[in-house]
Amino acid sequence: MEIQRKCQWCGKPFIAHTMVTRYCSKSCNEKAYKEKKRKQRLQAYEERQNEQPMQEVGIVGSKLYLSPAETATLLGISRATIYRHMAVGIIRALQLRGRTIIRKSDIEKMFDNAPDYKKRNYGRKQTALYYTTNEVLEKYQIQKKTLYRRCKLYNIPKVEEGSRVFYNRSLIDKYFADLAEDINPASYYTPEQVMEKYNMSRNAVITFALRHNIPRINRHHEVYYSRAHIDAIKEKQEKLNPDYYTYDEITKKYGLTKINISYYVNKYDIKRFKQGSRTMVLRSEFDKVYTEHRDGTYTPKKREKKSDMAKETFVIPEGYYSSEQISTTYQMNRKTICRLCRENDIPKISHGGFNYYEQLSVDRFFAKYKAADNIKEWIGAEQMEEIYGMSKDARCSFVHRHKIPSRVVYGKVQYSKDHIDIIRNGGFDQREKYYSVTEAMEKYGIRRDDVYNYARYNSIRKMHHGKSMFLLKEDFDKVMAEKSGI
Incomplete structure (x- = not known):
């Protein structure tokens, strides 16, 4: 169906x-x-x-004494707030066998002697004028990240009132004034204008500006480059020296590829230099080398050796350390020193491929890597495990628990043998008069819990060293004698 x-x-x-x-x-x-x-x-x-009748105000209002819940209903606040007011004495209350009673007349008296109402002050000064966030964004046509970045750069404080944020008008106008200025088209290029005038791609324009440090300004999500700087560099690049070839000119004249040209230039050390993106090669030398090489009459020229007297000796500047000096002082390899100095921004100067670091900053930073002078004997991690019969985990735990002094020597960790021996031998005066817990267990053949119970419930003098407990032999022997006599 x-x-x-x-x-x-x-x-x-x-x-x-x-x-x-x-x-x-x-x-x-x-x-x-x-x-x-x-x-x-x-x-x-x-x-x-x-079905439920509406709560009448008179049910609470007719009572002379109220509970905290009824007081909260009367005042329109939570019961927890009532208890806080009672704790600080704002509301008087009486406790009778677990019940808390509040007199209604005391609630009414609070309003008779109430102080004058004061409007909450969020931090804005009445004498200063302020912008809201939206007003700043609208006036200067910027994004929020630009506002936040400039406020952080120029230390412009913000005032928060609830969910709203305000900025000092005078400071904003002072440090954001350049964003309101109009761009002079006679002084700046847009990226599109550079692309059109010099036949470049956008990536080429960006790379060119970064390589030559072209001054630029950002305005309303647009970038503008200095016209004078770009024109000066481009004009200089366009003016070619007539005594030099470009790679394109050599290709047209001799039919060589760029790889062939680079072979001749590098192998026969022909004079050249960079002009913008072009490599300029000396005409006379290239013509001579290529012609003689093609005819088989080329004789390589002898390179003059520089005399040892011509080498200049560099003196380390006053107030600086070389990497070797830091390596010798703190017993680290140069690779580690260079990495630590680079990561922590240690001031440096460079000369001839070597770095020299500021003494004050080096002494301040590397002080934590310098071992104590009063430690006479050091042992490595493997030696410590072998001498004291420890595993790797036991060694790490022992060193961490007892805070054994350590140092790093060329990437290898070493520990103070004196401190290890002190901890292993008890580490305090008159050690021979005390039992350790292990020694008491072995002598009397009792459990560890029994040793702690005897020490706890009898008048045995104890000494704590580190995390270990030691018991006076005289007192412990006396207690054990009494126990065995029973």
Whole structure:
């Protein structure tokens, strides 16, 4: 049986196969069922609200003594706030066998002697004028990140009032004034103008500006480059020295590829220099080398050796250390020293491929790597494990627990043997008069818990050294004698 019907939920026509089908799909059926249940719950809630009588103010107002909950209802605040006011003495209360009672007349007296109302002050001075964030963004046509960056750069404070932020108007106008100035088109190029005038791609323009440190300004998400600087560099590049070839000129004249030209220039040490993106090669030398090389008559020229007297000796500047001096003082390799100085911005000067670091900054930073002078003997990690029979984890735990002095010598960790021996031997005066917990266990054949119980419940004099406990032999022997006599 097929019946043409209209869905009671979505309104679409569909073919029903029973007389009671009202929905076109399972989805519409579920949605209609949920809507029906929602209406039933809403109707039940409204019926319960109508059945419950409205709370009358007189029920609380007629009482002379109130509970904290009733006081909270009367004042329209939370019960926790009432308890805080009672704790600081704002509201007087009386406790009677677990019940807290507040006199209503005391609540009313609070309003009789109430101080004058003062408007909350969020930090804005009445004598100064302020911008909101949106006002700054709209006036100078900038983004929020630009506002935040400039405020951090020029230390412009912000004042917060709730969810709103204000900035001092005079400081904003002072440090943001350059953003409001109009760009003089006679003094600046846009990237598109540079691309069009000099036939460059956008990436080439960006690389050119970075390589030559072209002054630029950013204005409203646009970049402007100094016209005078770009024109000066480009004009200089365009003026070619007639005594020099470019690679393109050599290719046209001799039919050589760039690889062939580079071979001749590098192998025969032909004089050249860089002019912008071009490599300029001396005409006379290249013509001579290529012609003689092609004819087989070329004789390589002898390179003059520089005399040892011509070498200049560089003297380390006063107030600076060389890497070797730091390496010798703190017993580190040069690679580690260069890395630490680079990561921590130690001031330096460079000459001839060597770095020299400021003495004051080096002494201040590397002081923590310098070992104590009073330690006479040091042992390595492997020696410590072998001498004292420790595993690697036991060694690390022992060194950390007892704070054994250590140092790093050319990447190898060493520990103070004197401190290790002191800790291993007890580490305090008259050690021979005391038992350690282990020694007491071995002598009397008792458990560790028994040793601690005897020390706790008897008058045994103890000494704590580090995290270890030591018991006076005289007192412990006396207690054990009494225990054995029983």
